[in-house]
Amino acid sequence: MTGVAFEDWALLAGDSPTSRTEWAAVVGSWTEPHRRYHDLAHLAAVLSIVDRLAGHATDPAAVRLAAWYHDVAYDSERDDNEAVSAARARIGLLGLVDPATVAEVERLVLLTAGHDPADGDANGAVLCDADLAVLAAPPEAYAGYASAVRAEYGHLSDADFTTGRIAVLEHLLALPTLYRTPEVTAAWTPRARANMTAELSLLRSRAAS
Structure with a gap:
């Protein structure tokens, strides 16, 4: 599916065996059979809009990575999916991107719980608008x-x-x-x-x- 290919991921997280394994795990999560809306089509749509709005972000790469992870954990019987997704991003990106980017991705994923970024939070605005x-x-x-x-x-x-x-x-x-x-x-x-x-x-x- 356009926008969720490894080549798109590699621009953000590099091309290494670890990166390829993490990309496959992330895509696998988005293709879980219980998903009806929060699936690869939703991920591709969010990534497309993030790309469209990237010029408004202060760290477009972090926003794109946050888009990949924002619903990586999705279980409709839980109420902590954003927290689990943020933790999944923190663990999955370890060693693939710098610590500051990992922290920003984690913060952005958590924002999607309420979709109410603070005034001036350009990265949060782009991710929440896309979602x-x-x-x-x-x-x-x-x-x-x-x-x-x-x-x-x-x-x-x-x-x-x-x-x-x-x-x-x-x-x-x-x-x-x-x-x-x-x-x-x-x-x-x-x-x-x-x-x-x-x-x-x-x-x-x-x-x-």
């Missing part, structure tokens, strides 16, 4: 995303999933700034808010019935 780009997709694509997320939570009843999904959407809609990269803020924000508001209305109506 949330799907929210501004055309309605049909957004519906496909929402359906895939529901499939990942197949172990939950409709009532429990609805409660949790409402909380997620309310959190995102309450963020003072949903997107922070100037290039996309004006175009993406209205579409994303419209998509989420429509889904939230549907979920609330289901919860009330």
